Amino acid sequence: LNEGVDLVRLSSGCYCGKINTMFVINGFYPSERAKYGVQGACIHYMQITWIPERLSWATFRRRVWGMGGMHGTDLGSLG
Numbered sequence: 001l002n003e004g005v006d007l008v009r010l011s012s013g014c015y016c017g018k019i020n021t022m023f024v025i026n027g028f029y030p031s032e033r034a035k036y037g038v039q040g041a042c043i044h045y046m047q048i049t050w051i052p053e054r055l056s057w058a059t060f061r062r063r064v065w066g067m068g069g070m071h072g073t074d075l076g077s078l079g
Contacts, residue, residue, distance in 0.1 A: 008057065 001007040001017040008016050016025045035041060050060060066077035 001019075003009065003015075006018040010016055010025070014026060016023055018024075036043070048065075050064075055063075062077070064077055
């Protein structure tokens with residue numbers, strides 16, 4: 001996988017890659033891995049579609065998804 005081609009950095013240490021028709025996220029990097037072994041833990045996901053020519057990935061992350069913290073995230077975003 002090549003960053004900018006079929007691999008995108010979602011956040012520090014978290015990447016999403018496209019393999020054939022599937023998107024794979026490395027959700028098991030060390031700082032997160034322990035969270036998935038706790039009884040009752042689960043993974044939530046969403047399938048989101050937008051027109052990248054009208055809304056860039058960077059703008060989508062800031063305005064719609066949110067960046068996981070207040071810095072750089074628009075008020076009203078999902079994050």
